[in-house]
Amino acid sequence: MSRRTFLSRTAAVTAAGSLVAAPAIVSAQPAVRWRLASSFPKSLDTIFGAAEVISKRVAALTGGRFQISVHAAGEIVPGLQVLDAVQAGNVEMAHTALYYFFGKDPAWAVGAAIPFGLNARQHAAWWHQMGGKEVFNEFSSRAAGVTCFLAGNTGAQMGGWFRKEINTVEDLKGLKFRVGGFAGQVLTKLGVVPQQIAGGDIYPSLEKGTIDAAEWIGPHDDEKLGFQKVAKFYYYPGWWEGGLGVHAIANDKALAALPADYRAALEAACEEANAFMLARYDATNPQAIKRLVGAGAVLKPFPKPVMDACFKATQEVYAETREKSPEFKKLHDHYFGVQRDLITWFRVTENTFDDYMASIRR
Amino acid sequence: MSRRTFLSRTAAVTAAGSLVAAPAIVSAQPAVRWRLASSFPKSLDTIFGAAEVISKRVAALTGGRFQISVHAAGEIVPGLQVLDAVQAGNVEMAHTALYYFFGKDPAWAVGAAIPFGLNARQHAAWWHQMGGKEVFNEFSSRAAGVTCFLAGNTGAQMGGWFRKEINTVEDLKGLKFRVGGFAGQVLTKLGVVPQQIAGGDIYPSLEKGTIDAAEWIGPHDDEKLGFQKVAKFYYYPGWWEGGLGVHAIANDKALAALPADYRAALEAACEEANAFMLARYDATNPQAIKRLVGAGAVLKPFPKPVMDACFKATQEVYAETREKSPEFKKLHDHYFGVQRDLITWFRVTENTFDDYMASIRR
Numbered sequence: 100m101s102r103r104t105f106l107s108r109t110a111a112v113t114a115a116g117s118l119v120a121a122p123a124i125v126s127a128q129p130a131v132r133w134r135l136a137s138s139f140p141k142s143l144d145t146i147f148g149a150a151e152v153i154s155k156r157v158a159a160l161t162g163g164r165f166q167i168s169v170h171a172a173g174e175i176v177p178g179l180q181v182l183d184a185v186q187a188g189n190v191e192m193a194h195t196a197l198y199y200f201f202g203k204d205p206a207w208a209v210g211a212a213i214p215f216g217l218n219a220r221q222h223a224a225w226w227h228q229m230g231g232k233e234v235f236n237e238f239s240s241r242a243a244g245v246t247c248f249l250a251g252n253t254g255a256q257m258g259g260w261f262r263k264e265i266n267t268v269e270d271l272k273g274l275k276f277r278v279g280g281f282a283g284q285v286l287t288k289l290g291v292v293p294q295q296i297a298g299g300d301i302y303p304s305l306e307k308g309t310i311d312a313a314e315w316i317g318p319h320d321d322e323k324l325g326f327q328k329v330a331k332f333y334y335y336p337g338w339w340e341g342g343l344g345v346h347a348i349a350n351d352k353a354l355a356a357l358p359a360d361y362r363a364a365l366e367a368a369c370e371e372a373n374a375f376m377l378a379r380y381d382a383t384n385p386q387a388i389k390r391l392v393g394a395g396a397v398l399k400p401f402p403k404p405v406m407d408a409c410f411k412a413t414q415e416v417y418a419e420t421r422e423k424s425p426e427f428k429k430l431h432d433h434y435f436g437v438q439r440d441l442i443t444w445f446r447v448t449e450n451t452f453d454d455y456m457a458s459i460r461r
Numbered sequence: 462m463s464r465r466t467f468l469s470r471t472a473a474v475t476a477a478g479s480l481v482a483a484p485a486i487v488s489a490q491p492a493v494r495w496r497l498a499s500s501f502p503k504s505l506d507t508i509f510g511a512a513e514v515i516s517k518r519v520a521a522l523t524g525g526r527f528q529i530s531v532h533a534a535g536e537i538v539p540g541l542q543v544l545d546a547v548q549a550g551n552v553e554m555a556h557t558a559l560y561y562f563f564g565k566d567p568a569w570a571v572g573a574a575i576p577f578g579l580n581a582r583q584h585a586a587w588w589h590q591m592g593g594k595e596v597f598n599e600f601s602s603r604a605a606g607v608t609c610f611l612a613g614n615t616g617a618q619m620g621g622w623f624r625k626e627i628n629t630v631e632d633l634k635g636l637k638f639r640v641g642g643f644a645g646q647v648l649t650k651l652g653v654v655p656q657q658i659a660g661g662d663i664y665p666s667l668e669k670g671t672i673d674a675a676e677w678i679g680p681h682d683d684e685k686l687g688f689q690k691v692a693k694f695y696y697y698p699g700w701w702e703g704g705l706g707v708h709a710i711a712n713d714k715a716l717a718a719l720p721a722d723y724r725a726a727l728e729a730a731c732e733e734a735n736a737f738m739l740a741r742y743d744a745t746n747p748q749a750i751k752r753l754v755g756a757g758a759v760l761k762p763f764p765k766p767v768m769d770a771c772f773k774a775t776q777e778v779y780a781e782t783r784e785k786s787p788e789f790k791k792l793h794d795h796y797f798g799v800q801r802d803l804i805t806w807f808r809v810t811e812n813t814f815d816d817y818m819a820s821i822r823r
Contacts, residue, residue, distance in 0.1 A: 228744035382590035385802035440747035452698035
């Protein structure tokens, strides 16, 4: 029942019966229950935890009338099938990294992270204030009947764990690297053999040498899996996700049926989840990386020639992808249309401040 | 009326009269009206606008039952007196930069920005996930009966507009610089003569040469005042505000009287305002700085010896301030206790990614 309908009915009954003194304002909203399918396991407490932030805040904002139950990957559907589940209406919403749906259309990845793209803060500026969410949701609504809300960012991820050092571009040839999506396509051009392995299987694969390297997220999450024991070279940066935007996605029909204040609650809660995830990663990663280094991890930046080769290969993959997908081309133009100006501005006062602070806080 | 009270009364009346079929869930919350005093003029559309974001979102989240009217600096109280007004209960809340209350106790500045402190993202991590808001609000509640909610960040600000170049530390001697608070104290040690001048008077003072330099905010706001016409050297970074946190502050008694869902609405709305302000500055500054440079502004980094001298002088001011204010000492310890680890982590993958992106997007 819409709020307007209820108020009208109440007014009618009151006028007829005159028994109930109307309080100053009455609102009656339907009890709404949604299910949220996360693409993440509970063990990823921060990225999974952001969905719990959404659920708790929505309940608090609506006096418990709008309840969203949060389900880890696999509880209702596997983590990579949450978009299908939302599109079909099997669940009303999901919490996911949109690049998981790269296979449906590479355009999906633009909302999340694409190689040599925007960092977390630039991504938020693009999404909220430079037309990003409008152009992206025009696509997502049309393609799958879903609307996406920014609801998390991991910050720049690490480049992964390697059993051997990567000193030259040649060292990438034949490398069996657990990496997917765009990064996998880019690295294939440089001779890497991308591997698809679920999180829990990475450690034994590295230990046995079935694979040579694996990327996961960053220190806070990687530490739990103990990679430093079997692949001690911990490379950075993860140029394929310089700021992974994580989204809540909602079925458009379910969304349209929400009262306006529930919709507002959902939007506000997603914004809070967004801030929560980034702040929590930023708060936990510093201690985790110290422990990892103490436990034997060796931090290594990718050499510049390797970065340059990856950047060049990325441009080739982008050119090919733009040919294949007009949706990708449109979003790619929009996304990269803001990047140069953002970077140029960040170089002025923001990065100069950061660089100076780093020089005095060694 | 509390929600519980109303529900009980409704139940009683309904049981007696049995005329009104109770809907599944009814909530009746009091109509609440608050006044918010901003420290900022409407012309600062982004920093002032964040308060409007709070007001609109709170209304949307509560079906219009909780209304917060937003008043620009001077409408109810002058911009620098909003803390007094909230403390006295003349207004329920304010939106302000807490370093304006440096004169009451320098501890207030720690919540906003202090020289060579945290950048915007580090500040959010400290505030939300590293105990910052708890330790700060313990102080603010005790000192002034107010609770502070992070509700904006400008990002790193610029260092200001100078009529002459600053090439050496000597060039600071005798410089009449419109700058206040901690930065003014620090620069005094280097011979600067800090000036207190309201925003609207800066331009004529620079034009006449009554002052030699002035800091304001960043390109988006500075552009409106036309400084490049009278003081073309635009220095960076503003080391005294590497990420100015802006806060909503609420009177503790007014806050305690709010129903839980209104309190939740206020918290969520502040978080949204926080994201709004930073994203909007990030979205608008890039174009503004291009226009400023086109109009004759000359971008200049402060020379390293000048930065080093300012850093050294800052440490002296901090030592003196810690002696004077135990509140400052406690907050200062907490704030700087997280900085080194945050910076060390950011240097790994985040800044390496940014640096590489800057190298290829010149």
